[in-house]
Amino acid sequence: MDEILIQGDMVSLRSVSETRKVSTGEFYESLSLAAGMMTPILPQSVIFYAAREGRNIFVTHETPQLRKLKVKHGNQEKEYSVKLPHVYFFHKYQYSAFEDLFVYGANFPAEALTDMLHILPLKNLYADCRVCLGRDLKFNLEGRLSGKIIKVEDHFWNSVFNSDLDGNYKTAAPEGWEGDPLSYWQILSEEPDFDPCEIQWQQWGTWKDVVNKLLEKGS
Secondary structure (H helix, E strand, O other): OEEEEEEOOEEEEEEOOOOOOOOHHHHHHHHHHHHOOOOOOOOOOEEEEEEEOOEEEEEEEEOOEEEEEEEEEOOEEEEEEEEEOEEEEEEEEEOOEEEEEEEEEEOOOOOOOOOEEEEOOOOOEOOOOEEOOOOHHHHOOOOOHHHHHHHHHHHHHHOEEOOOOHHHHHHOOOOOOOOOHHHHHHHHHOOOOOOHHHOOOEEEEEHHHHHHHHHOOOO
16 A cells, blocks of 8 residues: 655655554554553552652542541640542552652642642641651551552541641641631631632642652652
């Protein structure tokens, strides 16, 4: 059959013979096998995966919902009910060993690496949105990857948050919020028409920014 080849400002007409025809899916599968680019089997909850030199990132997504958060104030515990936007958990592993958890917000479901991720005014988060999980959890994670991911996220939501990282927490609130961020957030969440996806949360960076940062050596 004839084939038209366009390269720069030159057009070539050549005759080629067809030796085999395969589907696009079969072609990509064959290419992946040859290049060693096949991913591991990923848990159903994982929507994104990236890896570099033994560092692995698994990302899960939670749709907007109401969450109850427990916070320790002195010797007492208080519960807050807040409506969250889209939440993305970035689980960082060194090979098969869990290292860190990062949590970001978004006003829209992610569709591209250029989409923006936001800082949420939640307790126990460092400035880069890494979660302070303590030391014990890392050494008590066993079983399949899917189970580890669920256990880490449940540990985060069910934690009794403290004031250890309040320097980051108090500066993470959107512009115009008054007083304690969680208290103000709860007041807003009690309004029937409150939509957390319409809040101008503070921006952290794009998906690409976050992924590249987490895959850096020594990060």
